[in-house]
Amino acid sequence: MADFIPLQRLLNAGRAADHPVAYAGARSHGFAELRDLAARWRDALLAASAPTVSIHLEDSFEFAAALLGAWHAGKAVCLPADDLPATRERLAAMGMLSLDALNPAASADPIFQDLADCCGLLLFTSGSTGEPQLIAKTLRQLSAETATLSRQWDDALPRVCRVEATVSHQHIYGLLFRILWPLAAGRPFATRRQAFPESLLAALSEAPCLLAASPAHLKRLPAHLDWRAARPLAVFSSGGPLDDAALANSLATLGQAPCEVFGSTETGGIAWRRREPGASVAWQALPGIEVDIEGESLRLRSxxxxxxxxxxxxxxxxxxxxxxxxxxxxxxxxxLEEKRVSLDAVERALLASGWFDALRAVVLPGPRASLGVAAAPNAAGWAELSRLGRRAFASALVEQLKDCVIAEALPRHWRYGFRLPVNAQGKTTEAALLSWFEPTRPQALLLERGDGHAVLAVEAAESLPDFKGHFPSFPLLPGVTQLDWAIRYARELFELPPDFCGIDNLKFQRIIPPGAIVRLELRHDAAKHNVGFAYASGEHAHASGKLRFAEAAPC
Known part of the structure; x- marks a missing residue:
């Protein structure tokens, strides 16, 4: 491994001009290129009056250069979790300058001084326990954390080691493990996040590397791919504890138990563990972290x-x-009803039924708050749901809960899907969970599922708001709703690129009236990034087409 250089001194102390910083396939970005691009961003931002700049870039090398350039220009940096128009408007209203509004200077002198410890960074929490919060950090804290990671793991890693990741660098875990720690340690990182198992497998098979992933991503690595050539030197996981299924899948596909890192945006890394067979499940504090337990409360000094x-x-x-x-x-x-309810206890009791791959309990807002459950049944769960029907299935679950949770903790609302929604950080946010309870989401049952193929029974209930006004005297399910359902369920069932970019061979053949239960067949062509869909009931075809997806627009 190259010498560890604190982030404050990185561009001043420097490395060899051709030292690899990042790579994109066969293309390598050297340290001289990083220093030059950072200098050009520094000079462009020095001319801007706004004290804070927001940065959202997919390319990790471009991101690293812009981040360092902004700090060397004396700017605080905000990392939004997404690049949606509403997010841009919110940040603009806070007086932040978007990096998109600028171009790096045409040329700049790549001479740097050390950065001050007080350089600022603003990050958003994941939103897994509520509305995302803005958290302020300093370069001193971030640099200290890279030093902690180095103390814990660098000696065990070889000198030549790349960094691959399935998580976004716009969040604290991805930022540290994909960008900041590799920069300080002199370890080259991939410019692109590996969003698909096939591309991840190819990347892990090319060269020795470490992998930064999340429990959700590790759990979904498909067993039908040949992972024997993919043996990363180390696998890291953060964002939540690995459940047994994710651990077993990691052992089966990647050949090892991941190093799990426990912490948060607010606290940084706290502890770690590696659950190898026979090992303790206890978390151990990272170097330099002091922990204290009072009752059941965890305190730390870090x-x-x-x-x-x-x-x-x-x-x-x-x-x-x-x-x-x-x-x-x-x-x-x-x-709930003035009684304390543990959402974790409700979830554990429901998982004990053996009918679910994953689920989350969530408090539903309203005049009278109530508990809802968003769940992804396993094969046995779908079979039981189909056999009993929704009402009897929910009643059976409630009966099981009555022995271990108080009456106020019994869920009143149930929604079933094919996997819980996760963001680029691999986390399930409360907002995404609440979207499952919106009245526009139909009820669906999984009838068949195979490799790249699924068949659902979807209910076009009369109560769906989509029927309102379409049409007053002759209600029918709008075509746009049928497309929305096909896209929604395709995303839940298959690994797809982030951008939906069009429909081919679209046909509407027969109306879908209120109260109809239709069969939706989906076929995924992973090589072409498209999903064919067809709605039918009995012998009648309702609609069909092919959905196209891509990594980035234009399509």
Whole structure:
């Protein structure tokens, strides 16, 4: 491994001009190219009056250069989680300059001084426990965390080692493991996130590398691919504890148990563990982190925090094997009907049924708050749901819950899908969960599922708002709704590129009236990034077409 250089000194101390910083296929970006592009961004941003610049770039090399250039221009940097118009408007209203409004200077002198510890970074929390919050960090904290990661793992990694990732660098975990730690350690990183198992497999088979992933991504690595050539030197996982299914899948596909990292946007990394067969499940504090347990509350003192005081987290723990075991989040205890309800306890009890791959309990807002469950049944669960029907299936689950949770914790609303929604960080946000309870989401049953193929029974219930006004005297399901359903379920069932970019061979042949239950068949062509769909009932075809997806517009 190259010498570790603190982030504050990186562009001043420098590395050899041809030292590899990043790669895109056969193309390599050297340190001289990083320094030059950072200098050009620095000079462009020095002319801007706004104190804060927001950066959202897909290319990790371009991102790293812009981030360093902004800091060397004296700007604070905000990393939005997405690039949606609403997000842009919100940041603009806060007085932030979008990097998109500028171009790097045509040329610049690549001479740098050390960065100050107080260089600022603004990040958004994932939103997994509520509305995303804006968190301020300093370069001192980020640099300290890269040093912690180096102390923990660098000696065990070989000198030549690339970095691949399935997570976004717009969040703290991806930022540290994809960008900042590799920059400080002199380790080259891929310019693109590996969003698909096929591209990840190809990347892991090309050269020795480490992988930064999430539990959701590791759980979904398909067993039908030949992973024998993909043996990363190390696998890291963060964003939540690995469940048994994700751990087993990682062992089966990647040949190893990941190093799990526990922490948050607010606290930075706290602890780690590696659940190899026979190993303890306890979390061990990272180097330089002090932990203290009072009752079930976890406190810590850490160089990753703004000050040297003790910080109380929202995590509930108990001592175990010179470390600790996680019991859940204190902020996942909610009040319903004036009674305290643990969402974690409800979820554990439901998972014990053996009918679900994953599920989340969520409080539904309204005049009288109630509990809802968004769940992804497994094969046995779908079979039981089909056999019993929705009402009887929910009643059976409630009966199981009555023995272990109070009456106020019994869910009143149930939604079933094919996998829980996750963002680029591999996290399931509360907003995405609540979208499952919107009245526009239809009820669907999984009838068949194979490799690249699925058949659903979808109910066009009379209560769907899509029928309102379409048409007053002759209601029928709008074609745009049928397309929306096909896209929605294709995304839940298959690994697809992020951008939907068109429809081919679209045909509407027969109306779908209120109350109809239609058969929706989906066929995924992974090589061409398209999904064929067809609606039918009995012998009658309703609609069909082919949905096209791509990595980025234009299509």
């Amino acid at each position: 160089p990753h925090l703004p000050d040297n005081g003790w910080h109380e987290t929202c995590d509930r723990v108990q001592p175990l094997d010179n470390g600790f075991a996680l019991l859940g989040r204190a902020d996942r205890i909610v009040k």
